[in-house]
Structures are given as C-alpha cells and as structure tokens.
Amino acid sequence: MSDNSVDITHGATSGAPELLARAAAAETRAHDGLAVAIDDFFLPDEARLDERTRASLSLLLRALVETVEAEIRENGARLLSERGEARLSTAILRTEASVCNRLFDSGLLRDPALMTELIARVRQDAIAAALPLNAPDNPERPSLVNRFVQHPDRALASGAMAVLIAESRRRGDPDAEHLTQTDLPAELHCRLVWWVAAALRERVGEAADGALPLLDRALSDAAQRSLAAYDEGDRLEGAAMRFAAAIDAQPDELPRMLVEALGDRRIVLFIALLAHALGVSYSLAREIVLESGAERLWLALRALDLGREAIAHIGFALCEADPRRDVERFADRLDAILAISSDDARNAIAPLRLDPDYRTALLALARTGGAA
Template sequence: MSVGPDPVRDVMSPYDPVARAEDARLRAETRLTATIADFSLDANARLDDRTRLLLAQVLEAIVGAIEWDIRRHAARLLAAGGATQAGEAMLRAGAESVLDRLTRAGLLRDEELMDELIARVRHDLIAASLPVEVAEPDEASLLVRLAGVPDSVVASGASALLAAESRRRVSNEQGSVGGSELPAELHHRLVWWVAAAVRDGLQSVTHESDRAITDAAQRSLAAHDEGERPDAVAMRLAAALDARPNELPAVVVESIGDRRLSLFVAVLAHAVGIAFDQARAITLDPEGDRLWLALRAMDLDRPTIARIGFALSEADPRRDIEAFADALDAIVSVGVEDARATLVPLALSRDFRMALRALARTDRR
C-alpha cells in the first residue's frame, strides 16, 4: 500500500548472496520470536484479524505519508541548491523500507503510539458495525440536523465533524491518509523517527542532505493541525451542545443509533469531566464496567443504558451480551454520586496518568 508516488527502489545496488543469506537468517529468527510471543498471548490480548489488518493499513499509510512528504520536500531543497543527484537519491528508498526500519529498531513498539492507533482502529471498526436506529424513517441523522440549527457554533461544529469523519472513513477504505491525525506529541515523535530512517537509508549522507531532511521534517510538523482531528472536532461540538441532564439520554442514544461513536464519546467525556482518550478507552473496553459507571454518573436510566449496551455488544464481538444483561440490575442500582466518585481518577491530566502508569510499571519489575 502506498501514499502518493512510491519512492523508487535502488535497483543498481550489487547483489551480495552472503549478506542476503545472513539477513534471511536474522529475519527468520525475528519471525520465530514474534510467532512464539503471539502464541503465548492470552486470547483476550490477541488482536482479531480485522483489527490487525486495519492497524497495519493505518500505520503503513501514516508512515508512508510522512516519509513521502519528507523525501519530496528534501529533494526539492537539494535540487534548488544545485545538488541534483543528491535530490534524486533522496527520492529512492533503500533496500529496507522506512516502516521496516522503524519496526526492526523497535520504535513501533512505543506504548503510547500503539495505544492511540489501536484505539483509533477499534473505534472506527465498532462505529462502522453499530446497528443503525432511526427514530423516524424520513428523519435526518443527528449530525445533519445539528448542522442546520440556528446556533452557528453548534452548526459549524456539526459540519466540521461530518467532514472529519468522512475523511477518516475514506482514508480507511482507500488505505491512504491526508495527515497522521495523531496527537501533536505523537506526531512529533513519529516525524523525527521517519526522518531518521530516511537518512539511515541514504547511501551517501552530507551536511546538505541532513539540513534538507531536517527542514522537511520541520515543515511536516508545522503543517500538523491537532485541532482538525475528529476527536478534537467532536469535543468542540460536545462543548458547544453542552447537553443538559434531561437532554443527555436522547443525544447519546441518537449518537449511537447514527453510528457517530466520536460524538457519543465526546458527549460522555464532556458530561463526566474527563478527556476524550479516557472516554474512548472506557467505551472500547469490552468488559464495560467503567462505561456503565460513567453512564450512571450521567444519571442515565435503565432503558437508555440497555440500548447503549446492547448496541455496543452487537458491534463488538468481544463483548458478552449475556453478562451485560445479567449485570443490568446491579448497574442501575449504583447511585449517581457514588458513580461520580468512582470516576474521579479518570479526570486526572493525561501527563499525570502517564507518569503514574510509568511508575507502576517500574514497581512491577
């Protein structure tokens, strides 16, 4: 899968049977290690085929888009400076792709990056599988109706979310991306990793090529707009809506019924005072225990929670619909204030949560 014109491989490099045989041996050892690790995984930790396929597609598309932007702009800068041959070499990939180089270096095992990408992929797959529920046959969807309300802030937010989700859907279907759609910190990290891998694949490195790659990477960073991500757009819309307690049941149920999972997550996050990524995490969690508490913290009643739970169970095969049905009475018996108190740790800032997670990880060693 490629993004834009594929970088041309250097077909002039000499064939070295001894080196290639050693590379093949190392690849076989790596595959065996990975296969053993995969076999040892608990079934609940193993990615299903759909998730694995889309995750690989999204990761390849993001890395490929960043790589091509860096190569193209760096080549342009070199050519403008008179280094035509260096510019042409910049457009040629080495024997090993940038994605393979990052994988071999272990950089794509980064927990924060993979957590974000896996959550995005699962979110999109579940959203696409939600059962469609329309209140009236001729009634427009929730976002379309919101895009036409007199409140210009709500209307522009709904239109922006429609556009952002459409871009995401097309990207998933075509295996290409217009931008990484990563949080700024992760995008920053990935851009410099890709830049380093591009440099690593050059046969000849000069001060001029280093400068061109650096300038191209900084250009990619400057062009990244975190606020255009569907997550950020959905949060702005949820804040503009600012649904009152008596309005929340209709908004969350219609969001689920319209397959607008981003809006559901954003409304949930806004209502209980947590970040989007936390609300998304508890929504995607197949056990659902924290989600049910969050819905009770919003003072949602049994029928509303049931509709949400059954819809998510239909969309996500990891969920146990019978266990949810059995637990429903216990869920609705939880007091609103008790539910809110339980969710307090989720309201901690993202940096604080990551620091606590890192500290807990060192304690387990």
C-alpha cells in the first residue's frame, strides 16, 4: 500500500454544494422547459412563427444589437481616450464579450413593441423577396419609383430618390460587418441604445478598477451621441410615406400604382400608398397587409373602390409570396369580396381612422369583457 495516498475527501466535500446547486438549477430548467414546450404545442398554427421567420428574426435582432454596440464602443473609446483614460479606452473596445447573449438572456428583448416591429419587418421583407416579379408591358419602361426620379415636380423627384436611398441603406453593404443604422422607430432605437450601454457597463465594469464613474460618464455620453445622430425620418417606411403623400394618388390612379408597386416587389411602397389613401399610419396599414386572413385588407381595398382586376392581382400576388395564405380560398372568396359595396366597406373600416391611442384604449377595454 502506497504511503502517498491522495486525500480526495476535502475536494469532494467542497464541490458538493456546487453540484447540488447545479442539480437544483437543472430541475428548474427542466420544469421551465416543459412549460414552454406545452405552451408551444397548444399555439394555433397561425400564431406560431415558422422556422424561416424565427431564423430571420434572430439574425435581425442580433444585427441590430451589434450595430448599436459597435457605435457605442467606438464613441465610448474615443471619449475615454480624449479624457486620458487609455486603459479603459482599450478595455471598451475588446469585443470578445459581446452584449448580445446578455440581452437575449435578460428578457429585455421580449419588449412587445420591439418584437411587434421586428416580426412585422421580417415578414414584410420575406413577402417582398417572394413576390412574383411582373414583366412590364413595355420592357424599356422603368419601375414606378425610378420613373418619378426624373419627374419635373421636385417634391416627387426628391421623394422617389429618398425611397431609393432608404432601400439601399436598409439592404446594407454585404461586405460591411454591421448595418448602417437600426432603421427602428425613434422610441425603439432609444430603448435599444440604453440597453446596450447598460450591458456594456456590466461587461467592462470589472476592468474599470475604481474608475467606474468615468466609465459610466463615457458610456452615457456615447449613447447620447448615438441618439443625437439618429434621424427617424431616414427610415425606409418614413421615406415611402412621404413619397406616397407627394404622389397623392387619385382614385383612378391608385389601383394601378398598388398593383405596380407589388409587381416591382416594393411591399413598403405598396403599404405606404395604401396607408396614405386610407388616412392611417404606416404601422396600421402594414398590420392589415401582413394579416394572413386579409379580411381587413379586402375591406380596405373595397373602401377605396378597387375593382375585380386590381383586387385579384393583389390577392394572387400576396398568396404566391406568403405561404400562410391559401390561393384557392382567396379565389373562392373573390366574388364575396366584390359583393361588398364601397360605402359598406368604408363604414366597416371607419374605426381604423380613429386616433391610435383612442383605438388602443377601446381594444384594451373590450378585452376586459362587459361592464360589471
């Protein structure tokens, strides 16, 4: 028997609490995982995100966080360097500790307003990419937007050019590491900037070593610079709405423009034209267009007095681009849609034109049930 026996008692004893804690955590995770799986199983198909949408949503969310993070790191490092804090400036540029996973795990990104915007954006982009590209009657005729770029009316020409620039910015440079900008509504961009700044504070805080107030000030100032440089008016949706307002399509022009916008795969312009014609916000018109059932869309088109040919073009294009829609069902319903008079359709969608906050209050109250 060897005299050099190793005493493993102490190691085993000291590791036991950690093992017990990990086992307890595993049990909690298993319970939580089961609850999530049950919720997912009972979700109706129309409410469940398909795998392509989930993947695109994950990529977009990560890209947005990384875009904001890169800007705040760069601004923060420059400010710290200018203030003589070279060590902290170097620390804030270390990207091995990205904040993406921290924000994902924190639950902050579950924000309903943010997720509503991003899910709509992903679905909007997916439909645009899948829309059938209609060959124009005249192959040499430019697309709807490109024709307006050369328009003698400066408002129309500049509006069309702004749409083209915003489209290019939204697509981004395929060789660039990050997006040019988040292209989010200002309130959501602001929210994301402060979340990223706070998460960076956690990541870099340990390196501050007594200089935490300096780090806080630099991150706060960097975030403020990011917010000051952001212009919500540069968003693609905003540019499309201004262009639609400049066009101000008349009833005899609107059907052709809506059909042509879809034929050009410009779903954003289609939504903007519809929103302007209805007198509603872009976000509400987008919600109407993206609904797979499309009941409100058909009412909206009838309220605008669109006829069979235009509605058929729009319906079949959207059915082809969106796998959630049933083309045979749409074909079966086309006569019923056209049987709705324009007056009845306008009365039916009248609540959509109410003040958005008023509509939100009415819907919130309706969800609570009847009066006591």
